[in-house]
Amino acid sequence: MEKRLLSGNEAIARGAFEAGVTVGTGYPGTPSTEILENLTTYEGVYTEWSVNEKVALEVGIGAALAGARTLVTMKHVGLNVAADPLFTSSYIGVKGGLVIANADDPNMHSSQNEQDNRHYAYAAKVPMLEPADSEEARQFTKLAFEMSEAYDTPVILRSTTRISHAKGVVLLENPDRSRKASGFERNIKKYVMIPGHARLRHIEVEKRMERLGKDVNASPVNVIEMNDPAVGIITSGICYTYVKEALPEASVLKLGIVNPLPEELIRRFFSSCKKVCIVEELDPYLELRVKAMGFKVEGKSLFSSVGELDPDAIRKAFGVKTTPALPSSVQLPPRPPSLCPGCPHRTVFKILNQMGLIVTGDIGCYTLGVMPPFSAMDTCVEMGGSIGLLQGIEVAMDGSGSKSAAGVKMTAVGVIGDSTFAHSGISGLINAAYNGRKSLFIVLDNGTTAMTGMQPNPFSGERINGQEAFSLDYEKLGEACGIKNGNVRIVDAYKPKDVEESIRALLDSGSLALLVIKGPCVIYKRKKMKNKDKKPV
Amino acid sequence: MNEKNYNILIVGVGGQGIILASDILTAAALFSGLDAKKSEIHGMSQRGGSVFSHIRFGKKIHSPVISRGEADILLSLEQMETLRWINYAGEKTLVVCTTTRIKPPNVEEYPGDIDGELKKCRPFIIDTDKTAEAIGNKKFVNVALLGFVSARIGFNDDSWKKAIQENVPSGSFDDNWNAFLYGKKSFKEVHQ
Numbered sequence: 001m002e003k004r005l006l007s008g009n010e011a012i013a014r015g016a017f018e019a020g021v022t023v024g025t026g027y028p029g030t031p032s033t034e035i036l037e038n039l040t041t042y043e044g045v046y047t048e049w050s051v052n053e054k055v056a057l058e059v060g061i062g063a064a065l066a067g068a069r070t071l072v073t074m075k076h077v078g079l080n081v082a083a084d085p086l087f088t089s090s091y092i093g094v095k096g097g098l099v100i101a102n103a104d105d106p107n108m109h110s111s112q113n114e115q116d117n118r119h120y121a122y123a124a125k126v127p128m129l130e131p132a133d134s135e136e137a138r139q140f141t142k143l144a145f146e147m148s149e150a151y152d153t154p155v156i157l158r159s160t161t162r163i164s165h166a167k168g169v170v171l172l173e174n175p176d177r178s179r180k181a182s183g184f185e186r187n188i189k190k191y192v193m194i195p196g197h198a199r200l201r202h203i204e205v206e207k208r209m210e211r212l213g214k215d216v217n218a219s220p221v222n223v224i225e226m227n228d229p230a231v232g233i234i235t236s237g238i239c240y241t242y243v244k245e246a247l248p249e250a251s252v253l254k255l256g257i258v259n260p261l262p263e264e265l266i267r268r269f270f271s272s273c274k275k276v277c278i279v280e281e282l283d284p285y286l287e288l289r290v291k292a293m294g295f296k297v298e299g300k301s302l303f304s305s306v307g308e309l310d311p312d313a314i315r316k317a318f319g320v321k322t323t324p325a326l327p328s329s330v331q332l333p334p335r336p337p338s339l340c341p342g343c344p345h346r347t348v349f350k351i352l353n354q355m356g357l358i359v360t361g362d363i364g365c366y367t368l369g370v371m372p373p374f375s376a377m378d379t380c381v382e383m384g385g386s387i388g389l390l391q392g393i394e395v396a397m398d399g400s401g402s403k404s405a406a407g408v409k410m411t412a413v414g415v416i417g418d419s420t421f422a423h424s425g426i427s428g429l430i431n432a433a434y435n436g437r438k439s440l441f442i443v444l445d446n447g448t449t450a451m452t453g454m455q456p457n458p459f460s461g462e463r464i465n466g467q468e469a470f471s472l473d474y475e476k477l478g479e480a481c482g483i484k485n486g487n488v489r490i491v492d493a494y495k496p497k498d499v500e501e502s503i504r505a506l507l508d509s510g511s512l513a514l515l516v517i518k519g520p521c522v523i524y525k526r527k528k529m530k531n532k533d534k535k536p537v
Numbered sequence: 538m539n540e541k542n543y544n545i546l547i548v549g550v551g552g553q554g555i556i557l558a559s560d561i562l563t564a565a566a567l568f569s570g571l572d573a574k575k576s577e578i579h580g581m582s583q584r585g586g587s588v589f590s591h592i593r594f595g596k597k598i599h600s601p602v603i604s605r606g607e608a609d610i611l612l613s614l615e616q617m618e619t620l621r622w623i624n625y626a627g628e629k630t631l632v633v634c635t636t637t638r639i640k641p642p643n644v645e646e647y648p649g650d651i652d653g654e655l656k657k658c659r660p661f662i663i664d665t666d667k668t669a670e671a672i673g674n675k676k677f678v679n680v681a682l683l684g685f686v687s688a689r690i691g692f693n694d695d696s697w698k699k700a701i702q703e704n705v706p707s708g709s710f711d712d713n714w715n716a717f718l719y720g721k722k723s724f725k726e727v728h729q
């Protein structure tokens with residue numbers, strides 16, 4: 001078997017290809033992005049960047065119901081967007097296997113929060129697998145497809161930044177590329193979730209989880225590694241590798257499946273060890289469930305719920321000596337990320353800073369407009385948030401509820417990137433028109449989804465594999481959403497006078513407006529050249 | 538190569554070729570028949586941020602990250618960055634750093650007390666300009682540095698060659714391989 005060095009993300013794509021996946025959808029988001037970027041390089045797999053995670057999962061559910069093995073990818077917060085279809089797809093099940101590869105980001109290397117998505121698997125009643133390195137990422141992806149079909153359920157494959165972006169040795173197996181989508185077959189009671197049908201399906205879901213709860217005790221990916229019985233550690237994912245490093249003598253129960261939990265196996269582990277501790281990053285997810293089974297166990301009393309763990313954190317918690325490190329006594333200036341030299345986003349933030357406006361911001365490279373010398377952003381919550389928050393600020397400041405206050409000069413504007421606008425800004429724009437707002441929304445269109453490494457989006461005229469595509473027309477869109485009086489303007493990011501004049505004019509107009517500032521991302525072209533040499537593994 | 542796992546931390550600033558160097562090193566370990574892992578955080582490399590890559594190889598590697606104090610080699614492409622990550626080095630660590638200094642954005646001047654602090658960890662200082670001149674292009678200094686530490690690591694030339702071949706565009710293989718050999722030679726000269 002051929003050995004290759006692959007990142008966790010590359011290995012998930014490889015595993016999906018080996019499993020016979022023919023459909024892959026997703027929305028970019030660090031650290032998950034490279035999964036679909038790799039999957040698209042394989043022959044015989046349809047892939048798309050969907051407009052957002054909800055749509056990605058819906059397309060995935062449809063493909064799975066039509067019998068295709070389907071992979072859907074997104075980062076942790078993406079699953080918030082896709083949560084609605086997730087919870088009910090759990091009821092309707094699958095025909096072809098459906099796996100959601102979902103990457104958490106403990107320590108927020110590139111995210112706005114560090115939510116622990118293991119809770120989603122429990123809440124949506126779907127199995128969740130958690131690999132500990134690249135080779136397991138490949139194997140578990142294949143296993144996830146088998147489980148999905150065997151138990152008629154979507155399956156979540158959970159990764160974290162340290163799995164997705166670490167490279168390790170992977171064994172390549174022969175792909176099974178003989179699968180064909182068997183086609184959609186009508187099954188109204190299973191697929192149409194009116195209450196009468198859903199009540200019956202919920203019973204099936206509970207039965208499925210009960211059956212799974214028994215079967216996982218014998219799963220080859222839930223393993224007890226007996227060693228010194230004095231201390232037993234229950235762990236999963238990347239933390240397993242840290243435990244092996246820090247406590248090589250300890251007995252370990254390594255969970256490859258974190259939902260549902262193997263209660264029998266856990267019981268056996270407790271009866272073989274004097275004392276058991278749980279090592280997990282973020283929330284006390286395993287700890288609470290193991291405690292609910294009636295066991296006495298330590299977990300978050302030893303570790304923080306904030307940030308990542310590492311071998312040293314585990315050594316310290318268990319009183320194991322760490323290696324003395326060379327001291328560093330100088331204060332070093334940080335190297336914070338900043339907008340690239342020549343970045344088109346620079347213009348507008350300089351102007352917004354000078355104008356002293358309130359700016360509701362959004363998520364993307366342009367969030368760096370919050371940093372000095374620009375200091376021109378006042379809020380950033382989630383993708384699309386700039387559009388809604390601005391409306392709330394206006395409503396509250398007008399003091400006139402949903403009625404518009406004619407003649408009141410707006411002092412706040414919203415800024416949003418092109419990809420983010422397509423993702424979840426447009427519905428907010430419709431809301432503004434519908435409810436009579438006079439907001440000014442500024443779209444910073446750099447022709448790509450830059451923050452996550454230059455993926456095309458519905459405004460860039462290109463698809464995931466470089467194919468030409470339709471590009472959404474701002475003027476027609478603005479008009480259709482209810483913007484009047486030619487209040488949609490498109491200006492060049494490198495003409496600061498035009499940008500400033502447009503902001504003033506549109507604010508003065510006293511009615512709803514959309515300003516699109518266009519200028520291509522400066523590293524976009526360089527990246528495009530590089531991608532040309534990319535080959536599948 | 539003995540039984541112990543080997544840890545190398547490569548650090549510097551976005552654009553210096555740290556990720557490429559770590560890809561080559563990890564591949565060379567694999568081609569030498571070892572288990573290998575590497576870990577880094579993507580994202581800052583194009584935006585001038587501080588970049589690091591952990592590389593570990595040996596019989597069986599669990600954690601992809603190095604523990605503090607346990608780097609066998611700290612290879613730094615930028616002076617100040619050496620100190621930012623110095624807590625991964627211990628008494629026995631070989632510290633190699635270049636003369637390159639890159640001023641962080643938003644500060645007036647490069648911090649003045651770097652030299653004195655650096656001396657405390659007894660580094661091998663590699664003159665970036667001289668190296669670039671000798672190998673003909675600043676772009677390949679990262680690979681020259683790999684050549685330098687290769688003498689300490691001890692994989693055979695075939696593994697390195699194959700690793701470089703796999704990771705650089707075919708047109709630049711010869712330049713990279715020459716840079717590697719130059720680095721390897723200069724290590725021998727320092728250690729005579």
Ligand SMILES: Cc1ncc(C[n+]2csc(CCOP(=O)(O)OP(=O)(O)O)c2C)c(N)n1
Pocket residue numbers: 027028029030053075077078081111112363364365366383416417418419420421446448449450451452
């Ligand atoms: C729900 C959700 N999905 C994905 C992400 C990851 N993400 C952060 S910013 C961004 C898009 C940025 O693109 P754009 O709006 O075009 O701005 P640019 O970075 O190009 O300036 C994405 C996909 C996220 N934070 N939240």
